[in-house]
Amino acid sequence: MLLSRREVVLGGIAAAVLHAGEASAAAKDWFSGTAADNGFTYRKTNFSKVNPKWRRQVVKYYSSEPVGTVVVDTRHHFLYLIMENKTAIRYGVGVGKEGFKWFGRSTVDRKALWPKWTPPPAMRQRNPDLPESVAGGSPSNPLGPRALYLHRDGADTGYRFHGTIQPWSIGTDASSGCIRMFNEDVIDLYQRCPIGTATQVLPHIADQADRSQALADLDAGAPQ
Template identity: 60%
Template sequence: MSGEDRYFSGSVADHGFEFRETNMLAIDPQWRRQLVDYTHEQRPGTIIVDTSNHFLYVAYENNVALRYGVGVGLDGFKWYGSAQVDRKEIWPGWTPPPEMLQRRPDLPRHMAGGPDNPLGPRAMYLYRNGRDLGYRLHGTVEPWTIGTDASSGCVRLLPEDVVDLYQRTPIGTKVMVLDRIA
């Protein structure tokens, strides 16, 4: 098997849809979900995104974290700062923002949730001071983009990882998006 098909190994049923299961053997081990030693000063449960190194951490006690490999924004689309998860969706619909439609007029104006939707099986919507920032933690239909700068500012996870993260992330979870973590 070659090309993009090598990243898939079957399908997973989920809430009335099926998505292509990620072939973890095609994913570099560093991008796979794993518990790691991680020195931090955040409250347990805080999500920290290290955009330079393409990792998302869920902080736990005793300097441990659950680490996920992620895809982040392309140069010019990266953003940094704090937010919180104020909305979560299973099989979310996707409406490209006007700026994206200007760059890519071929995109649909709206896409219902489903296995071909670029947000994947879950999305967590990031807000600051009650305002939707337009950025999401979401799945991807392109697992080869994990570990790269590939998005318009959102944080992409493998479909299985975004389902896992969704279950661990209550509304109100603090999210820190950082450029570089020492």
């Protein structure tokens, strides 16, 4: 039996609605209850959904960087806070997608509780429907409960370590350059990193020789 055009259109709408409903239900599985923090409430991550390797943990880590330095391995989606005795706290992170990757050294020159999000002009040009800003604590604010602002030579690089409203993006290349963390993890990192904390974002390079050369060039300029 041939379907009428109206039946085909309605069928397509129904399928789209069903898919949206399934996607929404799947997203809800990533959260488990809520938590109060500094006057705001956020949805807690359902860590039973999270691959254990992305969970915060203390690991052996060998680095020439001083204790207290933050090192981000963008290729493997890990952020390390270097501790004593060749150990580090390792956090799973989401990093810049293709075309938005960067690397370099910087320092944490500003920190914010429940930061306001202001999309940069270039991002609004790519996505004209974005708002001019989103208030801190809003459920739609992509920065989550904390942001650590990365500067170099006193100038804002435009990059941050921050929380996320998309916990499923941790372990992927998903952002416009910033380093995403589980909300619980960015709260933890925020408490451990004073203003002035040194950071190093490693180049996203697979070849060891190229990676070594890139590391040697890190001090030559601002984050790339």
